[in-house]
Amino acid sequence: MAKTLEEKQYLVRFNCDTKSHLEVRDHDVCATKCPDKDCTIFCPADVYKWEGDRMFVGFEGCHECGSCRIGCPFDNIKWEYPKGGHGIVFRLA
Amino acid sequence: MSEKFDVIVVGAGPAGTSCAYTAAKNGLKVLLIERGEFPGAKNVMGGILYRKQMEDIIPEFWKEAPLERPVVEQRFWFLDKESMVTTSYKGLEWGKEPFNNFTVLRAKFDKWFADKAVEQGALLINETVVTECIVEDGKVVGVRTDRPDGDVYADVVVLADGVNSLLAKKLGFHKEWKPNEVALTVMEVMKMPKGSINERFNVEENQGVSVEIFGDATKGALGTAFLYTNKDSINIGVGTTLSGMIKKKMKPHQLLEDLKTHPMIKPYIEGAESLEYLAHLIPEGGYDSIPKLVGDGVMVIGDAAQLVNAIHREGSNMAMASGKMAAETILKAKDLGEFSERNLDSYRTDLYDSFIGKDLKKYRDAAHTFEEHPQYFEQYVPLMNRAMNTMFTVDGTPKWDKQKKIMNSFTAGRGKLGVAKDLYRAWKAVK
Numbered sequence: 001m002a003k004t005l006e007e008k009q010y011l012v013r014f015n016c017d018t019k020s021h022l023e024v025r026d027h028d029v030c031a032t033k034c035p036d037k038d039c040t041i042f043c044p045a046d047v048y049k050w051e052g053d054r055m056f057v058g059f060e061g062c063h064e065c066g067s068c069r070i071g072c073p074f075d076n077i078k079w080e081y082p083k084g085g086h087g088i089v090f091r092l093a
Numbered sequence: 094m095s096e097k098f099d100v101i102v103v104g105a106g107p108a109g110t111s112c113a114y115t116a117a118k119n120g121l122k123v124l125l126i127e128r129g130e131f132p133g134a135k136n137v138m139g140g141i142l143y144r145k146q147m148e149d150i151i152p153e154f155w156k157e158a159p160l161e162r163p164v165v166e167q168r169f170w171f172l173d174k175e176s177m178v179t180t181s182y183k184g185l186e187w188g189k190e191p192f193n194n195f196t197v198l199r200a201k202f203d204k205w206f207a208d209k210a211v212e213q214g215a216l217l218i219n220e221t222v223v224t225e226c227i228v229e230d231g232k233v234v235g236v237r238t239d240r241p242d243g244d245v246y247a248d249v250v251v252l253a254d255g256v257n258s259l260l261a262k263k264l265g266f267h268k269e270w271k272p273n274e275v276a277l278t279v280m281e282v283m284k285m286p287k288g289s290i291n292e293r294f295n296v297e298e299n300q301g302v303s304v305e306i307f308g309d310a311t312k313g314a315l316g317t318a319f320l321y322t323n324k325d326s327i328n329i330g331v332g333t334t335l336s337g338m339i340k341k342k343m344k345p346h347q348l349l350e351d352l353k354t355h356p357m358i359k360p361y362i363e364g365a366e367s368l369e370y371l372a373h374l375i376p377e378g379g380y381d382s383i384p385k386l387v388g389d390g391v392m393v394i395g396d397a398a399q400l401v402n403a404i405h406r407e408g409s410n411m412a413m414a415s416g417k418m419a420a421e422t423i424l425k426a427k428d429l430g431e432f433s434e435r436n437l438d439s440y441r442t443d444l445y446d447s448f449i450g451k452d453l454k455k456y457r458d459a460a461h462t463f464e465e466h467p468q469y470f471e472q473y474v475p476l477m478n479r480a481m482n483t484m485f486t487v488d489g490t491p492k493w494d495k496q497k498k499i500m501n502s503f504t505a506g507r508g509k510l511g512v513a514k515d516l517y518r519a520w521k522a523v524k
Contacts, residue, residue, distance in 0.1 A: 085220030089130050091369060092368060
């Protein structure tokens with residue numbers, strides 16, 4: 001039974017693109033205007049990690065749900081679909 | 094890809110494929126564009142597919158579609174920390190033709206369904222992202238894709254690109270969704286032997302159960318959890334409005350883990366093996382979030398149009414019905430020889446006149462009411478549990494005293510007037 005997020009993510013197939021489909025528009029906004037950094041909490045795949053001074057975006061594990069784009073209080077995430085055929089590949093549900 | 098189509102459908106989910114199938118079956122030249130490796134590769138739902146709206150498109154589909162189990166019992170669990178109040182309906186008529194609904198695994202089902210549209214003559218192109226609609230003189234005339242020389246033209250473009258609905262947003266049909274207009278849901282598919290499913294859920298072969306779970310599963314936030322039985326696996330998931338998730342600072346995968354280890358849930362999934370983890374948004378803005386649905390040469394269907402009845406967990410059926418209605422409107426417009434907003438507008442009126450418009454209108458205030466007044470999920474579910482405990486624990490206390498204690502517990506927090514107001518408000522939101 002997959003308990004941790006790492007174990008859960010390991011169950012999923014990703015056909016990663018080399019280029020990120022997610023982009024923080026302005027890293028200063030994360031650093032100076034956004035004390036809560038909610039995206040690092042609600043992202044279901046922990047794509048966003050605060051590294052002390054900069055937002056790390058691990059796009060490779062993205063489920064393409066769109067929550068970060070909608071949930072970012074500063075509209076600071078440029079969100080596109082990965083190139084056709086790339087990104088997450090669900091096999092079951 | 095410079096040839097012109099009658100219809101381009103963007104997205105091969107239940108909405109898009111229903112539209113493509115219906116249009117192709119009636120002789121239109123249809124291009125169905127899917128961004129995933131195959132239809133279903135990007136698509137997620139809890140797992141309930143409704144018979145009626147699918148049958149309207151493919152009669153007796155259950156004889157060949159990859160379905161899991163027909164649902165014969167719908168359970169509702171109101172969860173507290175170490176107890177639950179439950180209610181359910183089980184009817185064997187749902188296990189026989191024509192059935193009510195089925196559990197499905199979308200990666201299998203959507204692929205099958207899209208193949209059926211191809212059999213009707215639709216051209217399916219996978220692994221292709223539509224980046225924008227091509228607009229000329231205010232009219233949508235085609236789509237731009239991420240393929241080289243990827244512009245394709247058509248009389249009508251149908252946007253079935255799912256909850257994120259980026260294309261309709263780009264056309265100005267709606268603004269970015271607000272965090273309270275979408276629900277963030279995560280789930281796992283877990284492998285479990287058929288026999289264990291049958292025993293634990295008290296069903297026979299080819300009978301399924303759906304369980305909707307309220308209360309502690311979402312820590313009182315507006316949302317639900319669910320447990321659906323497949324043939325030899327189960328889907329277990331939980332979701333809340335994105336706004337609720339943010340407000341309560343909850344991690345979705347932790348919420349799922351808390352659900353899986355909840356003492357009321359754990360025995361059902363003991364020993365099951367995780368097969369897949371999935372996250373997705375559900376459009377739950379309801380009636381007032383439905384965007385502009387029709388423009389010159391363009392229509393919006395399914396999740397992209399916020400067509401979900403969250404109270405009754407209906408979505409795939411509305412997607413299919415909207416796809417079919419869109420195709421039928423296109424056929425009529427073809428006879429009229431023009432695909433203007435005016436000629437396509439009967440899709441909008443048909444939709445609002447159908448069960449979709451009516452049901453979404455019925456519950457238009459429900460989600461907002463329950464989100465703005467968290468007492469329903471946060472307080473009343475635990476109170477219900479404690480009331481049952483008080484009434485049924487035999488401890489020598491006279492029943493009159495127990496009743497009084499229960500009434501007092503309900504009014505202690507919010508006062509008699511507060512409770513009356515809550516009851517009235519809840520009734521008004523769903524009446």
